[in-house]
Amino acid sequence: xxxxxxxIASKGSLDWAYPPFILASTAAALDYEVSLFFTFYGLTLxxxxxxxxxxxxxxxxxxxxxxxxxxxxxxLPGMESMATMMMKQKIASKGVASIDxxxxxxxxxxxxxxxxxxxVDLFDFKKxxxxxxxxxxxxxxxxEFAGExxxxxxx
Amino acid sequence: MEFDKELDACxxxxxxxxxxCKKGLSEIxxxxxxxxxxxxxxxxxxxxxxxxxxxxELLVQDEEDGVFTFYIKKRAN
Numbered sequence: 048x049x050x051x052x053x054x055i056a057s058k059g060s061l062d063w064a065y066p067p068f069i070l071a072s073t074a075a076a077l078d079y080e081v082s083l084f085f086t087f088y089g090l091t092l093x094x095x096x097x098x099x100x101x102x103x104x105x106x107x108x109x110x111x112x113x114x115x116x117x118x119x120x121x122x123l124p125g126m127e128s129m130a131t132m133m134m135k136q137k138i139a140s141k142g143v144a145s146i147d148x149x150x151x152x153x154x155x156x157x158x159x160x161x162x163x164x165x166x167v168d169l170f171d172f173k174k175x176x177x178x179x180x181x182x183x184x185x186x187x188x189x190x191e192f193a194g195e196x197x198x199x200x201x202x
Numbered sequence: 203m204e205f206d207k208e209l210d211a212c213x214x215x216x217x218x219x220x221x222x223c224k225k226g227l228s229e230i231x232x233x234x235x236x237x238x239x240x241x242x243x244x245x246x247x248x249x250x251x252x253x254x255x256x257x258x259e260l261l262v263q264d265e266e267d268g269v270f271t272f273y274i275k276k277r278a279n
Contacts, residue, residue, distance in 0.1 A: 069216070069217050072217060072221055073217040073220055073221070076217070076220050076221055076223075076224035076252070077252065077255045077256055078255075078256055141215055142213045142214045142215040142218070142242075143215045144214075144215070144217075144218050148218075149217075152221050156224075
């Protein structure tokens with residue numbers, strides 16, 4: 048019988064965009080039936096344009112930095128863009144997939160992408176902000192497939 | 203060893219070799235053989251796990267100068 052993965056994606060930064068799409072695309076490759084539920088900042092990952100995903104060293108003491116950097120330097124204007132640029136360079140140089148690539152792999156593999164209705168309304172997003180392949184649903188929609196899933200994850 | 207299709211996943215990192223492999227397998231017939239090369243050292247365990255879970259058969263795995271080669275036989279329908 049086909050195994051199922053249900054995953055909630057709640058974060059919308061460049062680094063945290065990876066785990067949901069890596070796990071979902073891999074699960075699909077392993078013949079899992081996969082549904083991803085995007086809520087709060089995770090909704091950003093469903094936008095047509097993913098180029099503005101950013102990573103911030105602020106509030107993340109575990110982020111490896113080329114040189115030790117105190118918090119007050121990290122909050123200077125431009126630091127977030129610089130950290131993002133460096134991360135993207137690193138991603139490309141290590142042969143790590145882009146988020147676009149992983150999301151496309153998920154779509155191609157038939158992974159269901161569900162945007163949380165409540166947070167879409169909360170943030171005044173429009174359906175047209177998102178890629179066409181999404182569905183919109185609520186918590187009950189999540190439990191409809193999560194209740195019969197073999198693996199449930201919250202990211 | 204003979205194979206029906208060859209795929210280069212060198213310089214790609216997790217999970218791309220597995221995703222490419224899955225795609226490659228979808229392009230060959232049942233019981234045909236796919237040859238894949240990869241440089242991701244994590245791919246060794248991953249290809250074993252992939253085959254174990256999907257029923258495809260990992261015929262051979264080999265390493266030479268940091269390049270891993272896998273021969274995978276697509277499962278029968």
